Amino acid sequence: MLRPFETLSRRGLLLTLGAGGVLAGSGRQALADPVFAEYPFQLGIAAGDPTHDGFVIWTRLAPRPMEIGHGMPSAPVPVKWEVATSRGFGNTVVRSGEAVARPELAHAVHVEVEGLEPAREYFYRFSAGLERTPSGRAKTAPAAGATTAQARFGVLGCQAYEQGFYTAHRKAAEENLDFIYCYGDYIYEGRGNRTYTGSGGTMENPRQHVGGEAYSLDDYRRRYAQYKLDADLQSSHASTAWFCTWDDHEIDNNWVQALDQDGTPPEIFMLRQQAAMQAWYEHMPVRRSAFPRGAVTQVYRHASWGDLLDLNFLDTRQYRSNQPCNEAWASTCPGVSAADAHVLGQAQEAWLYQNLDRSQAHWKVLAQQIMVMDLDRKEGPEPGFNLDSWAGYAIPRQRLLDRLRERRIGNTVILTGDEHQNYAGELYRDSRNPEGAPVATEFVATSISSSGDGQDQRADGRRYLADNPFLKFNNAQRGYVVCDVTPERWQTEFKVLDKVSERGGTLTTRAKFAVASGDARVVPA
Helix, strand or coil, X not given: CCXXXXXXXXCCCEXXXXXXXXXXXXXXXXXXXXXXXXXXXXXXXXXXXXXXXXXXXXXXXXXXXXXXXCCCCCCCEEEEEEEECCCCCHHHEEEEEEEEXXXXXXXXXXXXXXXXXXXXXXXXXXXXXXXXXCCEEEECCCCCCXXXXXXXXXXXXXXXXXXXXXXXXXXXXXXXXXXXXXCCCCCCCCCCCCEEEXXXXXXXXXXXXXCCCCCCHHHHHXXXXXXXXXXXXXXXXXXXXXXXCCCCCCCCCCCECCECCCCCCHXXXXXXXXXXXXXXXXXXXXXXXXXXXXXXXXXXXXXXXXXXXXXXXXXXXXXCCCCXXXXXXXXXXXXXXXXXCCCCCHHHHHHHHHXXXXXXXXXXXXXXXXXXXXXXXXXXXXXXXXXXXXXXXXXXXXXXXXXXXXXXXXXXXXXECCCCCEEEEEECCCCCCCCCCCCEEEEECCCCCCCXXXXXXXXXXXXXXXXXXXXXXXXXXXXXXXXXXXXXXXXXXXXXXXXXXXXXCCEEEXXXXXXXXXXXXXXXX
């Protein structure tokens, strides 16, 4: 055994470390029993990807999270964890162990807890040296196929730190949800700005990013650290397990495949993708299956919630062909109907269709990022679309809706983000000439903070409702969505805030809409 020693991090943070030992499977010296000069769990805790017998629990050692090196030595450090059936822990601890916080992963820890009972609430916490985290809550899913009477979960995302406070997260933490689906835009990559331009003109940001635009691994780590230092976001994570996917701003605005919006050579942009994907993995409560391999990360996956929900979490960025028409807003061109266009890519699309064909659940969920409704967004007689949505990819969109219709895959609900507005609507193969009953239902959740305070309805939103009969609801405030689901009925509740430019916004229910089993029409609840 080595004698106790002291080490000084590159940032001057003194850590006293006890006797070392070799870490299993690493051949490297463990820095055991650390004594931290500053609290190491400043970025909070999280749980994710619940199954019938467990979930992932996450934390990261970062006494100085905004600094390069985050106040930690370049050495692995052991972290203890516990899972209990009560917040008091004590003799209710049912699982415990020790994980390794590795410097290669910014001292992040992902523990895949197994062997728990289905459909049960649990509590978890971490400790390192003499320091310990508060407890977090997570619920296991009902066993696959088990009769399940109800699920209540949240949908949220698009949380530009600069453009508003995270009051919605604090409110979501009070909902006692079974789980949360975060559709993406967890961070925004852009440089710090004092103002932003929204539908109401130029607005002053209530807070500001530290540093310039994120390009390197250190840049992305610092950006995640700034977001995760927010107490309201930490409370939301600690309240329930999350299913996390990404959209564009985790890497760069409107990226697809290895293409960015600036025409950067793909081989150069892939270096940025690799850095961003590693930072995403380091900070999300996801499983080892999402471990990045260069500039590739497996984000799409499936989960079930008893016999009630089949959840297909999609990735609409990594495998998508380039946006057509130079991505001009509210436009169209022959490229919209390109036969070789893809949104999901061949492998993910085949995987999704297989899941849908095999599903025996009451409700089939496509949890994804970009709107499937092909809203006509152009004023006047000629149509125009958001080309960074499924509307810019007519053939893949038709293929998806044809699959649902021809295979008679009913009770399909699509959950979407990206738009910074709330929408509810019905999906038809040909929205300009809808025939018969809708094929599926789509609910679009607004942003947590992106685009600032917002308003009840913008002028373009009123026009969208008038020009698109399949669209049943639109609202442009900040907030989140709560879905309350039984075998007979799906209800979506749109919860909105009166402001995010200041702390203490008031949360209200703006609208509730329902879908009956066997009928994809959207009706007020």
